[in-house]
Amino acid sequence: MEEKLRIGVFVCNCGTNIGGFLDVPEVAEYSKTLPGVVYVKENLFTCSESGVNEIKEGIKNNNLNRVVVAACTPLTHEPTFRAACEEAGLNPYLFEFVNIREQCSWVHKNEREEATQKAKDLVRMGVARASKLEPKDRITAGVIPSALVIGGGISGLSAALSLANRGFKVKLIEKEKKLGGLVKSLYKIYPENINAEEYINQKINEVKKNKNINVFTSTEIKNVGGYIGNYKVKAENDKGNELNFDIGVIIVATGAKTLSPEGLFSYDGKKVIDMLQLEDKLKNDGISQYKNFVMILCAGSRNNERVYCSRICCMSAIKNALLIKEKNPESKIFILYRDLQAYGTTNEETLRRAKINGIRFVNYSLNKLPEVEDNTVRVYNEILGKELLIPADLIILATPLVAPEDNENLSKKLKVTLDENGFYLEAHIKLRPLDFSTNGIYVCGTAHWPASTEESTTQALGAAARSSIHLEKKYVMVEPIVSSVYYEDECRGCGLCASLCPSNAIEMVETPKGVKAKVIEVACRGCGICGASCYRHAIRMNHFSDEQIKAQIRAFLEE
Amino acid sequence: MLDAGRHPNIKIMAYSEVEDAKGEAGNFKVKIRKKARYVNENICNACGECIEKCPKKAPDSFDMGLRDRKAIYIYFAQGIPAVATIDKDVCTFFLKGRCKLCEKICKKGAIDYEQKDEIVELDVGAVVIATGLEMFDPSHLTQYGYKRLKNIITGLEYERLINATGPTGGHLLRPSDKKLAKKVAYIQCVGSRDLNNCNYCSSVCCMYAIKDAMLAREHDSESDSYIFHTDFRNVGKWFQKYERRGKDEYGINYIRGRVAEITEDEEQNPVVWYEDTIERKVKSLKVDMVVLSTAAKPSSDAEKLSKMFGYELDENGFVRKNLPYPSDTTVPGIFACGFSQGPMDIPESVAAASAAADRVMETLAGLKLKKRA
Numbered sequence: 016m017e018e019k020l021r022i023g024v025f026v027c028n029c030g031t032n033i034g035g036f037l038d039v040p041e042v043a044e045y046s047k048t049l050p051g052v053v054y055v056k057e058n059l060f061t062c063s064e065s066g067v068n069e070i071k072e073g074i075k076n077n078n079l080n081r082v083v084v085a086a087c088t089p090l091t092h093e094p095t096f097r098a099a100c101e102e103a104g105l106n107p108y109l110f111e112f113v114n115i116r117e118q119c120s121w122v123h124k125n126e127r128e129e130a131t132q133k134a135k136d137l138v139r140m141g142v143a144r145a146s147k148l149e150p151k152d153r154i155t156a157g158v159i160p161s162a163l164v165i166g167g168g169i170s171g172l173s174a175a176l177s178l179a180n181r182g183f184k185v186k187l188i189e190k191e192k193k194l195g196g197l198v199k200s201l202y203k204i205y206p207e208n209i210n211a212e213e214y215i216n217q218k219i220n221e222v223k224k225n226k227n228i229n230v231f232t233s234t235e236i237k238n239v240g241g242y243i244g245n246y247k248v249k250a251e252n253d254k255g256n257e258l259n260f261d262i263g264v265i266i267v268a269t270g271a272k273t274l275s276p277e278g279l280f281s282y283d284g285k286k287v288i289d290m291l292q293l294e295d296k297l298k299n300d301g302i303s304q305y306k307n308f309v310m311i312l313c314a315g316s317r318n319n320e321r322v323y324c325s326r327i328c329c330m331s332a333i334k335n336a337l338l339i340k341e342k343n344p345e346s347k348i349f350i351l352y353r354d355l356q357a358y359g360t361t362n363e364e365t366l367r368r369a370k371i372n373g374i375r376f377v378n379y380s381l382n383k384l385p386e387v388e389d390n391t392v393r394v395y396n397e398i399l400g401k402e403l404l405i406p407a408d409l410i411i412l413a414t415p416l417v418a419p420e421d422n423e424n425l426s427k428k429l430k431v432t433l434d435e436n437g438f439y440l441e442a443h444i445k446l447r448p449l450d451f452s453t454n455g456i457y458v459c460g461t462a463h464w465p466a467s468t469e470e471s472t473t474q475a476l477g478a479a480a481r482s483s484i485h486l487e488k489k490y491v492m493v494e495p496i497v498s499s500v501y502y503e504d505e506c507r508g509c510g511l512c513a514s515l516c517p518s519n520a521i522e523m524v525e526t527p528k529g530v531k532a533k534v535i536e537v538a539c540r541g542c543g544i545c546g547a548s549c550y551r552h553a554i555r556m557n558h559f560s561d562e563q564i565k566a567q568i569r570a571f572l573e574e
Numbered sequence: 575m576l577d578a579g580r581h582p583n584i585k586i587m588a589y590s591e592v593e594d595a596k597g598e599a600g601n602f603k604v605k606i607r608k609k610a611r612y613v614n615e616n617i618c619n620a621c622g623e624c625i626e627k628c629p630k631k632a633p634d635s636f637d638m639g640l641r642d643r644k645a646i647y648i649y650f651a652q653g654i655p656a657v658a659t660i661d662k663d664v665c666t667f668f669l670k671g672r673c674k675l676c677e678k679i680c681k682k683g684a685i686d687y688e689q690k691d692e693i694v695e696l697d698v699g700a701v702v703i704a705t706g707l708e709m710f711d712p713s714h715l716t717q718y719g720y721k722r723l724k725n726i727i728t729g730l731e732y733e734r735l736i737n738a739t740g741p742t743g744g745h746l747l748r749p750s751d752k753k754l755a756k757k758v759a760y761i762q763c764v765g766s767r768d769l770n771n772c773n774y775c776s777s778v779c780c781m782y783a784i785k786d787a788m789l790a791r792e793h794d795s796e797s798d799s800y801i802f803h804t805d806f807r808n809v810g811k812w813f814q815k816y817e818r819r820g821k822d823e824y825g826i827n828y829i830r831g832r833v834a835e836i837t838e839d840e841e842q843n844p845v846v847w848y849e850d851t852i853e854r855k856v857k858s859l860k861v862d863m864v865v866l867s868t869a870a871k872p873s874s875d876a877e878k879l880s881k882m883f884g885y886e887l888d889e890n891g892f893v894r895k896n897l898p899y900p901s902d903t904t905v906p907g908i909f910a911c912g913f914s915q916g917p918m919d920i921p922e923s924v925a926a927a928s929a930a931a932d933r934v935m936e937t938l939a940g941l942k943l944k945k946r947a
Contacts, residue, residue, distance in 0.1 A: 031738045031743050032738045064579060204897070324813065360917065361888075398852075400854055434812075444811065445920045470922070472899075472900055473922075477927075
């Protein structure tokens with residue numbers, strides 16, 4: 016016999032975020048009249064510890080078998096409320112979240128009555144859906160205790176070493192012939208002025224000596240199949256050999272490159288060079304013949320074509336200006352800037368030292384760019400309100416870091432997203448800066464956004480920590496909100512669903528009843544494309560079944 | 575916060591301070607003072623009845639003193655753990671020996687006036703310092719008039735005013751007459767990049783000023799904002815786009831120039847005197863309210879803590895960080911993350927926290943291997 020519905024409804028005030036714009040007591044009172052509802056509670060903050068305890072008490076004292084919370088968005092607190100249900104002994108998938116904040120109180124701030132009515136409608140729909148919910152168990156799968164690190168620059172090396180030192184096997188893949196990335200081209204690393212080549216070589220040696228790390232240079236990823244805990248990675252080296260790896264987690268550390276200065280400020284590679292060429296000249300004592308240096312910052316960035324700030328160019332320029340002064344105290348150095356990005360403690364200190372050492376800073380604006388002429392740079396000084404003619408033997412352009420074109424290709428293989436600048440897009444800009452929204456893949460360093468060596472290292476170690484959670488646990492738990500070939504007899508084995516699935520989560524299998532689609536649950540992300548495309552309606556979305564959605568729609572039309 | 579509070583592997587000791595520490599990587603003994611709340615944490619269910627009835631008021635420190643709380647209080651609504659605390663310095667019973675109203679009201683019997691501070695000793699393998707920041711107090715920068723003039727507030731006070739659960743229910747009501755502030759000036763680098771105060775750039779203020787001004791416009795379509803900045807430092811992911819949106823979509827006025835002085839007219843409207851460095855003119859602007867983007871400093875206990883554990887601070891009082899391991903302090907087994915290491919924003923702090931966790935695990939794994947060998 017079917018269990019009798021005992022639904023509990025919790026209506027949140029969210030301080031005044033909800034309670035200030037609609038009548039929460041009225042919504043709570045109304046909820047009591049809905050079919051199956053046996054308990055209703057109003058909370059100041061349902062997400063607070065006391066609110067969560069009220070859910071738990073409510074379940075225990077009233078034998079609730081469904082819980083509806085009318086509050087904010089599943090993004091913020093669904094895990095919290097599900098866990099509360101679970102802790103009180105209720106299957107977490109018997110919980111329904113109704114959004115009366117973002118989708119109600121916040122958008123109807125000046126329509127109290129209508130907002131209250133809409134909240135009632137939403138709660139009624141939520142209760143209707145809750146009555147059709149089914150208990151579900153989370154899906155677990157094993158994790159291969161091995162990590163793939165893509166990219167052998169400072170970020171990839173740091174992440175690989177950290178994981179290997181903890182005993183995990185690491186495959187480190189670099190598409191260039193040599194490890195080291197962008198740091199290898201530098202002279203010194205700010206703020207400590209560490210010798211870049213010595214520093215990166217030491218890391219490379221540590222990696223090469225580490226028994227847990229296999230390094231593959233001149234190697235590129237060809238294909239990534241599988242899912243978190245069990246990736247099948249195909250790679251190919253320059254000799255045309257195919258390599259196959261079984262991988263548990265993946266770290267993307269593919270770095271960035273500098274924008275080519277061609278076409279900017281009369282760049283010629285001789286008198287007008289870019290910052291990497293200057294690093295090279297500093298490394299090889301190639302600056303003694305110059306006296307008058309002019310550096311132009313934001314060359315090709317913070318403009319309409321490339322809006323972003325590349326974060327590291329100001330400090331690279333200031334560091335190099337100080338190094339030039341050190342080598343040649345007689346030199347005259349002008350830095351033409353728009354806003355000096357000397358954020359934090361040591362950067363500001365370095366900027367101050369540069370000023371004390373006689374390095375000149377000239378402010379220019381995007382409306383009046385400096386012009387490079389024979390042996391001079393013409394610049395309109397925004398603060399003086401005057402045009403200056405600065406003598407220049409060597410002009411250095413600080414071009415921004417840009418995303419490599421390869422990102423497009425690799426991101427598709429990994430099924431992760433890029434942002435509008437081609438850098439990798441993290442799961443959450445504030446709270447999950449090192450995760451992708453696809454579980455099991457992580458990002459660090461300049462693949463994510465321009466960052467200094469120190470910042471890249473921090474991110475690399477952080478990504479190692481994030482990925483190691485799965486390696487350490489040896490299993491992953493996945494949401495059971497996946498599709499299933501529920502009406503198997505209806506399936507004609509056409510394979511349309513498998514061809515459309517963006518997660519490679521459907522395989523076609525031979526059964527006694529013929530070829531049928533089968534969902535690989537741990538790989539499925541529950542997007543619903545298969546369900547929508549199946550013309551036989553053989554596929555059902557767990558937790559978003561037709562019955563559940565229809566109940567919701569009917570409840571809306573009921574009034 | 576709630577996730578950490580509920581995590582089976584995390585034990586939160588709120589209202590507690592480190593008293594003493596000794597030992598080495600893999601084996602630290604840390605003495606912690608768990609301060610008396612005069613409320614039994616295991617019994618109190620934060621129902622709030624005691625708070626409602628308590629007759630004594632005190633400035634609410636969470637709301638930056640912009641409103642009062644009671645002598646028995648919950649620091650803020652979503653706080654962990656959700657229990658009340660008696661402020662001994664204010665409570666009538668502790669001051670005069672009578673009242674005990676909260677004890678009478680509490681049905682659960684959670685009030686315990688006899689409660690004493692408790693010393694807890696912890697054995698831990700590693701320590702992470704994440705003591706964050708404190709805001710710079712701009713009172714002594716008399717040119718800005720903070721505390722001298724009524725309608726000058728700090729960025730953090732603004733956060734409370736614009737917050738829906740704050741003292742004004744999210745309305746930007748200025749202190750002098752509780753009128754809606756429509757024209758607001760934001761002054762950058764108050765105490766930051768200043769050799770007499772904080773030498774360094776606090777890194778987060780440019781962005782929070784833009785955010786504050788955007789929020790004002792979202793609350794009130796007629797709001798008018800002016801941000802007075804020097805170098806405009808918006809270097810994080812998508813920050814430049816945000817800066818442009820502030821100007822193009824929210825109509826925020828960005829003015830390059832340091833503010834020299836703030837005066838007041840007869841209606842207590844602040845008047846901002848500044849040099850527009852682009853037009854090279856001294857100008858003034860009358861506004862309804864001024865928000866000072868004050869510097870962020872190391873927490874006031876940072877030095878005490880560093881001496882207890884023995885790690886070095888930098889010249890600004892932040893935990894010194896260096897390559898090759900930016901999360902390591904100068905003492906093995908002790909790590910740091912977030913603003914305790916110097917100015918950084920949320921994503922940087924989150925990444926640094928994961929990095930510190932990584933170093934903890936790597937260190938402990940290394941020690942285990944050594945022991946086995």
